[in-house]
Amino acid sequence: MGKQAKLKKCLVCGKAVYATKSACVRCGSAVHMRKKHSLKKTTVFLIAALLLYIPANILPMFIFNKFGIVTTNTIFGGILLLIQEGMYGIALIIFCASILIPAFKIIGLGLLVLTIKYNLYVCTRKYIFLYLLINTIGRWSMVDLFVISVMLTLIHFSHFISVTIGWGTSAFCCVVILTMLAVNSFDSRLLWDAAEKQINK
Amino acid sequence: MIIQPHPDNIWLCRVCDTVIAKQPLSTGEKAFCPECRHKLAEKNGCSLWIVLIITCIGLLLIIPASVLPLMHMRLFSVATDHSIISGITSFVQQGMWIPAVLISLGIIGIPSLYFILMIILLSFMVLNSYHTWLMKLLHLLQCIRNQSMLEIYLSGLIIAMVKLNGIGSVYPGFGLIIFIGLIIFQLLSLLLITPYTLWEKLEWMQNETHSISRFSNRQTNGKTGKT
Numbered sequence: 001m002g003k004q005a006k007l008k009k010c011l012v013c014g015k016a017v018y019a020t021k022s023a024c025v026r027c028g029s030a031v032h033m034r035k036k037h038s039l040k041k042t043t044v045f046l047i048a049a050l051l052l053y054i055p056a057n058i059l060p061m062f063i064f065n066k067f068g069i070v071t072t073n074t075i076f077g078g079i080l081l082l083i084q085e086g087m088y089g090i091a092l093i094i095f096c097a098s099i100l101i102p103a104f105k106i107i108g109l110g111l112l113v114l115t116i117k118y119n120l121y122v123c124t125r126k127y128i129f130l131y132l133l134i135n136t137i138g139r140w141s142m143v144d145l146f147v148i149s150v151m152l153t154l155i156h157f158s159h160f161i162s163v164t165i166g167w168g169t170s171a172f173c174c175v176v177i178l179t180m181l182a183v184n185s186f187d188s189r190l191l192w193d194a195a196e197k198q199i200n201k
Numbered sequence: 202m203i204i205q206p207h208p209d210n211i212w213l214c215r216v217c218d219t220v221i222a223k224q225p226l227s228t229g230e231k232a233f234c235p236e237c238r239h240k241l242a243e244k245n246g247c248s249l250w251i252v253l254i255i256t257c258i259g260l261l262l263i264i265p266a267s268v269l270p271l272m273h274m275r276l277f278s279v280a281t282d283h284s285i286i287s288g289i290t291s292f293v294q295q296g297m298w299i300p301a302v303l304i305s306l307g308i309i310g311i312p313s314l315y316f317i318l319m320i321i322l323l324s325f326m327v328l329n330s331y332h333t334w335l336m337k338l339l340h341l342l343q344c345i346r347n348q349s350m351l352e353i354y355l356s357g358l359i360i361a362m363v364k365l366n367g368i369g370s371v372y373p374g375f376g377l378i379i380f381i382g383l384i385i386f387q388l389l390s391l392l393l394i395t396p397y398t399l400w401e402k403l404e405w406m407q408n409e410t411h412s413i414s415r416f417s418n419r420q421t422n423g424k425t426g427k428t
Contacts, residue, residue: 001218001219001220006205007205007206007208007211007213007220008213009213009215009218011215012340012343013336013339013340013400014215014396014397014400015208015400016208016209016211016212016213017208018208025208026336026400026404026407027336027340027400028333028336029340082364085367087363087364090360090363090364093360094360124217124237125237128216128217128237131216132216132237132239139348139350139353140353142303142307142350142353142357143353143356143357143360144357145300145303145304145357146304146350146353146354146357146358146361147357147360147361147364149288149289149291149292149300149304149357150272150283150288150357150358150361150365151361151364151365152288152291152292153281153282153283153284153287153288153291154272154274154281154282154283154361154365154371155274155281155365155368156281156291161276161368164295165292165295165297165300167297169297169299169300170297170298170299170300173299173300173303174299176303177303188216188217189215189216189217189218191217192217192218
């Protein structure tokens with residue numbers, strides 16, 4: 001562990017620095033042993049994301065007008081519609097991207113924060129795998145938004161067939177941004193500290 | 202008691218804070234953390250010129266890729282087409298600013314900023330002139346490096362193509378080829394050079410300039426001493 005060896009890592013350029021120094025030798029940016037207020041920031045972003053996750057699922061994502069028949073589609077409604085039309089593969093992809101991944105991110109990061117905060121049982125390897133997984137798959141929840149942006153411009157045939165967007169998209173975007181910020185502000189090295197504490201106990 | 206190693210002789214894992222003895226890497230080799238399998242370092246042996254050319258082409262491809270139509274759709278002899286710009290403007294027209302900003306940043310803003318920063322950094326490295334603000338640029342580059350959403354946009358296009366086939370006939374446009382080219386060039390420039398290599402190169406340049414200035418200082422001191 002770098003903490004015992006009295007070394008810390010510059011998160012900007014990746015160089016190891018003595019713990020007594022406050023600035024990096026190579027790039028001159030401020031170096032901390034752990035990210036500052038990491039847990040507090042992550043919790044705040046997670047709670048905000050969780051609150052916005054509700055309107056993102058309730059409000060309509062897009063409103064589809066086909067020969068005067070107007071249907072409003074939430075995320076889940078859109079998936080049901082796809083299943084009715086028999087496109088199971090796409091339904092599965094959109095279900096994973098826009099419902100499963102955000103929920104997985106919020107629950108997974110929440111679990112990590114709670115473990116560190118209340119010093120619960122830590123299985124570091126599994127938890128770090130979870131963290132790296134959240135970090136890599138996070139961006140893929142944007143797929144649904146891109147599909148809607150394509151539909152918006154392609155289905156534009158006067159007043160007979162057209163698509164309008166609902167406020168659900170904005171809420172969904174905010175969820176994506178907030179979860180990204182939460183992942184960035186979380187410091188995974190705190191997990192190892194927690195594991196160490198448990199061994200000493 | 203733990204003996205404190207010198208910071209230059211070790212790697213510290215950013216994920217799990219493990220101390221690992223630094224080993225000299227030959228080109229193309231990667232070092233992984235034994236504890237959490239996170240990549241510690243990767244040395245690329247690619248020539249800076251090749252990467253510079255690739256990034257220049259990538260930057261040039263962004264403009265046609267965002268303006269040219271990516272897809273066409275035909276229904277009752279009426280044709281519509283989709284390009285990145287038209288997608289963003291239709292969001293703006295309906296008053297949805299947040300998705301519009303997010304899409305324009307993820308598809309146009311971040312990739313073009315990435316290419317511009319890469320070109321500035323690489324050209325200064327090729328010319329071998331060191332400035333302190335290059336480190337700030339590299340920091341910014343590192344922050345935005347993994348945030349571009351081009352490949353996600355491509356999968357979104359494919360999904361939309363399958364989805365809309367039931368309503369009318371959908372076929373790809375010329376812009377799609379350029380867009381795929383853009384993705385390939387971005388991927389190449391991401392793979393061929395890593396921030397680790399760039400930081401090492403910058404540090405080398407920094408030491409070089411310091412030693413030169415020290416040398417010239419000594420020379421001038423000597424001269425003044427004579428007079």
